[in-house]
Amino acid sequence: MQLIETFFNWEILVRSFPMLLRGVGNTLLLGCASIVIGGAAGLLVCLMRLYGSKPVRLLAIAYIDVLRAMPILVLLILIYYALPFVGIRFSSFTSATLALSLVLSAFTAEVCRAGIESIPKGQFEAASALGLGFWRAMHKVILPQALRVVVPPLTSNCASIFKDTALASVVAMPDLLKQATDAQALMANPTPLIGAALIYLAFLLPLVRLVSHLEERGKRQLTAR
Incomplete structure (x- = not known):
């Protein structure tokens, strides 16, 4: 009973739900904005990496490698806390x-590069001949075919980004985790954190299942060929 009252207190969960709901809206907005911006930027970096001049290609490679190696939390702290020292505030x-x-743009660039390079060179030559x-x-011609290859890993990256939105609480953004932490402190009970975990699970589990479905469909399409 003590375990249930401490971590699964229904009364506290109901009282904290409005706070959690506000956090859900901010989390979804943050995740969607990051996916749209990061996806578009990633495709642009991919094209620079494949078809740019040598200096542009080297710059794109450095961009991709550095950002893939850097933890998101470190980058977030640098942007929010370090940039104000040079007069840039966000x-x-x-x-x-x-x-x-x-x-996300760095990972998207690599996924798109692999997808484009998987297209036979004859497709490029045929497009040029036309x-x-x-x-x-x-x-x-090229991107519609590459899309079949890149959709599963891109969807997986999107699910990861939604999970990483929890890091925004470090810079005091009122996302789901920050609201749950505030509710926990206000009510002196960890139940809001359990509620936040269940909410994350509710909208991330369908994404995870979608990734599995897309991967299985891709395998069937390759086998059919």
């Missing part, structure tokens, strides 16, 4: 979005 939401987007320019060939 809100907690902007800092978290920037940190998550930068890291008189399609580079961007039109990418849009009409």
Whole structure:
């Protein structure tokens, strides 16, 4: 009974639910913004990595390697706490979005690179023979085929980014974890943290299952070929 009253106190969970709900909205907004910005930036970095001039390619490689190696928490602290010393200040939401987007863009760039390089060179030659320019060939021929390969790992990266939104609590952004921590302190009971964990599970578990479904479908398509 003591375990239930301490960690699964229904009355406290109900009282803390409005706070948790506000945190859910901020978490979803942060995750979606990071995915959109990071995905678009990642595709751009990928094209720079593959088709840019040598200095541009080297810059893209350095960008990808550094950000893939750097923990998101370290990057977030640098953006939020270090940049003000050089006169650049961001809100907690902007800092978290920037940190998550930068890291996601690096991973997205590598995933997209692998997807594009998996397309046979004959497809590029055929697009060129049809008189399609580079961007039109990418849009009409290459990227639609590469999308089949990259969707499962990209979806997996998106799920990871949603989990990493919990790090935004470090810079006092009122995300789900920060709201749960505040509710725990206010009510002197860890039940709100359990509630937050259940909410994370509720919207991340479908994403995880979607990744598994996409991977299985990809395997079936390869086998059919």
